Amino acid sequence: MAVLEVNDLKTHFFTREGVVQAVDGISFSLEKGKTLGIVGESGCGKSVTALSIMGLIPKPPARIVGGEVLFDGKDLTKLSEGEMQHIRGNEVAMIFQDPMTSLNPTLKIGTQITETILAHRDVSKQEARKRAVDLLKEVGIPRAAERLDDYPHRFSGGMRQRVMIAIALSCGPRLLIADEPTTALDVTIQAQILDLLDALRQEHDMAMILITHDMGVVAETADDVMIMYAGQIVEQASGYELFDNPEHPYTEALLGALPQLEGDEREIREGRLIAIPGRPPDLVDPPEACRFAARCPYADYDDTCSTVEPQLREVRPGHWVRTAHPASERSGERETVNA
């Protein structure tokens, strides 16, 4: 059974400039022990999706205007703040992009970990402290017992992210949401943190949502992948299927825009990258039909793109896409895409 099921979630921001449809009809489900990768560029709604699940969107201006977030069959959007506080930490935990700012610089690491444990568990201070040491050991921090009395500035970026992970794990959540957990870190440290998250997920049989802009990170970690664009899901499939047979023109372009690390020397140095012209639409007033049409190389084949809103449809078992022109249904040559 799915740990998490999100149905037609809509989170809008009510601003002076108008209503920003940041998340506009997202549905997915996530099984125990699995990792879902959510990929997209800045402003596509991936972080707002995560914050909506956690009940952490800033109200006002934001409000969940539709849909449901079922955790173990319970709709989290209907819970009171008090009930939600019980869910956060105990059942669902989150780690953020910037380990430099998500720890309190004026409190010792140990205080910050035990604080979480004491808030959620009925244990003594000694027991909480012992649990904190175990957690730091588990996330790979050497000399854990001594380091409990250090302040955050004594830790490097990678070590701070380990501390954040320890705090997130402190009450044994069944779902961990990681929002760009390695974006602020160097690549060698990123690899360590990804390995750690993967090991912890297996050991604790947690479900994980990994939000990132990095296709490489998703390729490494995710069982299932969801590509977001302008507040909507544009493509959804298993990791292997999505990377082997991308269907949406946006997914194809995202992959084409990435510089290659491996491959033919001359091709890499002399070749051009596929750039996506223009920029994402304004979510106060998004296009009524396809939101990607203005940047899509296939959009002018017929005029349905600017008149009919494409729905998510299953082009192959388990592979969903929102476009009138998925790769498998195109005939003829691919149009050249220019910068």
Added chain:
Amino acid sequence: MSSETDSSNGALLTVDNLEKHFPIRRGILWEKTVGAVKAVDGVSFEVAEGETLGLVGESGSGKSTTGYCILQLMKQTSGSINFMGKELTQLPREELRRMRREMQIVFQDPYASLDPRMTVGGIVAEPLEVHGIGTRRSRGEQVRKLLDIVGFNPNFTNRYPHEFSGGQRQRIGVARALALNPKLIVCDEPVSALDVSIQAQILNLLKDLQRDFGLTYLFISHDLAVVRTMSDRIAVMNQGKLVEVGTAEQVYREPRDEYTKALFAAVPVPDPHRQRERKAERARIREESRAQTGDGAPA
């Protein structure tokens, strides 16, 4: 790679044994220097005219400091920087100012590197004004031409930077760097603040400009895939030292240095099949280095 290198070998830029140390000071009233951070610690390399040398490394490796020292935006502690046959570290102020025409920089953050109170036209014209090139009118024409070259609408010269997205702003930054028709451009993480699709636009632009104007780039980045697509040769820095220099092909296919190997193995590639193999490779390299150093703790 040794101190025997000189400017007679045809390199546009020769850096020899460059060092930049930052003092560590203690105390408030009686401040004492108690040590030094060796940000750049004996770095030597050459860049030939028309080529791109990629300078890669993680944060704190000294790659940006190296770039700043080359442009003399920061005074080196010791070492020599020979650019177009002139020893930059010894040049009198006025002569250095003239040399600056030939070497420009594109910064990482297009949100911070453009003066928010200047118009786009003013920003691009500024280098021309500073160096007293042309008349007001001819500069205006030149600015329009430059903006057109970098793919920025020349009719927007009277607008302000905040009206534009990151990619557009970085185009303004590139136009400013091109204004004086320099030989060398130091690109300091020019795309790391941009989304992937926009990043590709800027990288393509930089490639086109190099081809059209015969530019020489020192391309500084932490992103190994970006560096590979831009560079003919690659230099890898770690903790202030150059650990490896070679052609892009050699460094990527047969890295000799242990750090370089670990660095490349750590990059996730957008292919789940391949990434599984790379992950195993990464684990193997980590085990090897752990066995060698006898160090059980993660770095």
